[in-house]
Amino acid sequence: MKVLGVLIISAFALTAAYEKAVPVKDMPAGKRINGRITNGYPAYEGKVPYIVALRFESGNGGWNCGGSIIGHEWVLTAAHCTYGASYVNINYGAVWRHQPQFTHVSSDMITHPDYDTGNLRNDIALIRTPHVDFWSLVNKVELPRYDDRYNNFYGWWALLSGWGATSDTSGMTDYLNCVDIQISDNSVCMDYYGSHFITENSLCYATPENKGSCGGDSGGPLVLHDGNRQVGIVSFGSADGCLSNGPKGLTRVTGYLDWIRDHTGISY
Template structure:
């Protein structure tokens, strides 16, 4: 089926700062680790029914993987840097094994506003394919510092193997934005970001871009995997996400979805 379109909030370009952040899909892996999402754990079937695997193609034989989340019957939320330069995307729904989805749909800067919407054919919801709720408007005043949340994705499982076939999860605690400000500088970090520290190198890595960060308390998606350090996934550097509460009006205006 044809995907009807992709909406980008903005393009982006990278310039020098205290430490250069890079899109998570382009992050180097660094040393050996036990699976990515880094140092996470396997997801059981149905644990993350809202996640989708996205395979983007640039039309010239090149391509890349990202994650995304179902937010409505006809809408997937992901990162803008995932869609940049893409000619089409294949969306895989309901997969724990990345290559075994329940079904698929197919369609022929700085990191500010790193958010995108993909409009899809209608998707029916059931136990393995379902939407995630977005934050409520009242949540715009919550910084979520100290809250625990779930990251999920199919990021690489080893330095040489590429993306893992099996969906992994990791529980992370949202940090004060000052952690990222001190590392990357105010040129990159704004109030529309979320940040988390990685003292145990737990978090997202290459292939996890665009994936959802969902609160343990309330199961609402508050973040979209966006960037990390050019030093690599295992550098103990903080990582950044797009703060969904900063774009609730934009999402509502394009999709009609709000809480």
């Protein structure tokens, strides 16, 4: 019994050594942020024509996320954004969040059936939309090819974009911002959060300069500089806040290409 007690205590201590992960939309922002999507830079009109601003509504209130256009009738986002929502307002072609080119409303949301609210696994969702025509300010982002499904992308540079919070009191920013990040080895997030949150279907990036996503950026796209394909969906970060220097986790899109294809018919 003493040995069992020691093992239980040791296991608890090992679990407690990891930091808690929370959905990015729920991360505390802190009051020292001076750069929107956390130390990023303003986007120019048309730089990220695939991003959409999402406002979800339910009987218990609403929340903001980001998403990406992947087809004429489809938006890709995080499951923790669609979970519990009754409908969503989709703003297209916006640089100023409240001044989109046009808006659609949808209640047709497909949350991954194995999404786990406890460990944020399978944090991916689809939104079916009315048909959208593409042009310079509103366009789709391509997904990875099937040839890339086993590519870990470690060391690759990619673009994050969104309207994430700038402080505890200001809420989301009105202007779209971007940040360039380098994808890390998953071990960086594994050492921080543990295997409870990090799986082969995760992507990770370190934040030594506090650059990255913050509250309101959930569901937004991570798009490779080389090839302009979306490989990640903003998922979670440290409960200590956006300025904690904790690495951030994303849903790895290559782990869900079959699921996306089965629902949308989109594949490369």
